[in-house]
Amino acid sequence: GREIRQIDNGMKQFFDGISQNVEYIAKDPRVVAGKDLKNYSGADAAQIPLTENNHAFLDMFEAFAKSHPSTAYLSLGLT
Numbered sequence: 001g002r003e004i005r006q007i008d009n010g011m012k013q014f015f016d017g018i019s020q021n022v023e024y025i026a027k028d029p030r031v032v033a034g035k036d037l038k039n040y041s042g043a044d045a046a047q048i049p050l051t052e053n054n055h056a057f058l059d060m061f062e063a064f065a066k067s068h069p070s071t072a073y074l075s076l077g078l079t
Contacts, residue, residue, distance in 0.1 A: 021068065030056055031076065 025031055036051045050058075061074050 021064075021071075025064070025074075028060065030060060034076070037076075 030053075034053060034057065036053050037057070038048055038050055038054050039045065042048070057076060064074055065071060
């Protein structure tokens with residue numbers, strides 16, 4: 001019983017941390033105002049330069065990665 005509760009608590013903390021990070025990034029003004037990002041779906045994507053907003057997102061993602069070294073990846077999708 002006790003071991004199961006400890007595991008449950010650890011898993012809850014892990015997923016709570018992920019939820020907090022997602023909420024933090026989703027509310028970042030740069031993300032909220034995000035537009036004009038490069039579309040990688042076209043065959044000519046390699047020839048299209050990154051926009052200023054793309055560079056801002058890359059800087060933000062790099063800072064996040066440095067402060068969260070256990071994060072495997074971070075991505076952004078816009079609809």
